[in-house]
Amino acid sequence: MDVAQAEYAGGGPGYARVRLLGRARGAATAPPTLLIADGASWRRIAAVPGTPVVAADAPFGVAFEIPLHLAVGDGAWWLEPGAAVGPDPAVRARVDGLAVRVAALGAEVAALRARVGAERGPGPGPAEREREPAAPAADASPVPRTARLRALRPGLPALLVVAGAFAVGDAVATVVWQEPVSALWSAREQRALDQDLRQLDAAYASPRAADAAGASAATVTSPQQRMRALARTLDTRTTAGHPLGKLRIAAIHARYVIVQGTRASSLRKGPGHYAGTALPGEPGTTGLAGHRTTYGAPFRHIDALKRGDAITVTMPYGRFVYRVEGLRIVKPQDVSALQAVGRQRLVLTACHPLYSAAQRIVAVARLERATPRGAAAPGTTA
Template sequence: MTWDVAQAEWAGGGPGYALVRLSGHARGAGPFAPPTLLVPDGARWARLAPEPGTPPVRGWFTVDFALPLHLAIDDAAEWWLEPGPRLATDDVPTDPRVEAIAARVADLADEIAALRARLEEPTPVGVGADAPVPVPRRHRFRPRRPGLPALLFAAGALAVGDAAATVLWQEPVSAFWTARQQDALEGDLQRLDTAYASPAAAQSIAPKTASASPTTPEQRMRTLARTLDASAKAGRPIGELRIPHLDNHYVIVAGTGAGSLRKGPGHYDGTALPGEPGTVGIAGHRTTYGAPFRHLDALDRGDPITVTMPYGTFTYKVEGTRIVKPSDVSTLKAAGRQRLALTACHPLYSAKQRIVVLARLVSATPRGAAAAGGAAQARPA
């Protein structure tokens, strides 16, 4: 089989990686498993698997790869697609949309071939140069389909519209997908609140806590934060982020991998959770997948930021903004006080730098099992 790549483009990214989208046509008797991407990494080749959930390939394909930034910025590197194994046809259902597109492409190929034959065919002997030449036509009663110019114009208009929406607002297709994910995460977060709403529930969640029960709200919040930190799985909800100055709020998920950040802002593994000593690190996109941190650079000193967890509500105030290299993780390290670090790619449409907003903790109000007497408190609307 042969992979004919027609286009390679950046499709977003996050801290430490860029999402590369390859489109083209796979020639051969498919279907095939999605290809892997071979990228030179020093003296060796790095083999990158496609993003999870990529369907088998039949003809035309679009495949996404999460490419580490140190590989993505090497303009001189040559990339190769490694063919995947052929799959059993019965295992892959036929997609009627793909068949419809293939039929349209075949019709267009017939029309182009007929026009080319008309241009190249010599003028018949005894017939004027303007004499008509027969062109094959479909059945006269079959509905007519748009010609190649109309299709190209429509495709161009869609591309321009998508680009304009991305520049003025955010990438619309991924924004719609993330909004659906956030709606589902809201329900999961409510169930997590319920699980942390009483001392008995908290004890059942964390059976390995010390025998001496924490006596102060701060101690109880710290204990429950450690419990949540140890049990949270990538892509699952852990809390809610509200930034009043930007008029937005998002469910926070665990992890900063590509799959997690597609759902919303993600908590850096290895950094503290609110209520624990140290720095709480949260990353988010600026142009794709809901663009939760698109206007992060608009925050001013003193602006409040609220993080609501199942065990407490934590209010921070912005101290300042920094622009750092992607490899600089100093802002995520402990600083002798509890603080929050929001990070995103910088500038817009680029992953060359990182913008970091730092905020200090000014108040912490216990919720659920961490509150005095274990009384549950409602999550803010």
């Protein structure tokens, strides 16, 4: 096997992945072994799992995961070919026979060394003998090492230290505050949603929105009925991940744009509206779900809500103020709180406890006041 070069191919904590490139000579062989001088001994390193057979008389590329102190050290590297492989049983038998003979010769050499040592007197102890390096195989090839691999010596350990510090910092921030990377992503999404919500508000401020909902001023005079019609239209026309309104909970300093849907893709943007539940202004229960540790963690402090705390939901057609009635902990599959009741109410759900999805925390709030806005406001006519 002729080795042309060794190149750095990535790595992880405590090791560097190195790919050896070259060309094989002769028969196909099993994956080779890399020998690296480690002080006064050789360290044999097998190829990464899944490495295929090295084809005969063909280019090869074999990767090894090398301990970091060896990857950046100055010890010599050798590549030992694996055992020959082939369909000919006779060839395989000859190889196996040679292996047996080599093992027998090794035993004889060891016995001769013991006799010579006994005649010369006490020699090195077992610990010293273990440090004597074993020579590479006769057909092993020296591995040329590029300057880039040597350059890893000052850079890669520092990079791994920085990566470890970042991981620790991320964990601490998640415990104390929230997961920072997803928080930044969610904040960007919230800014974009806020702009879309302004456009939605402008569209629902036009009398044409009431006409399209079948609630024009000429036919429907009750603001509550117009809000109901506009809510139904908004719910059916808004697809998952798009904005519906804005949620504000002053007691826990939460202010977020609400999106349609509770799939993971929607909840990455902000609190999501449960499909099948009412929108504010419609009879029944309005259900919202949100994260507690990731993607902005809108409901992180939902467990701090107290009876009587205000929750304000601003929709394009109205502003709704709810008062918290209480909290309860339920199993993840318990959705009874989302069922419609004989009054308008708001239900917030999130995972419980923090950093776990073992249970759900549910906050229930009753509607205290509804103020029409936009096309639902009194006096809005075409």
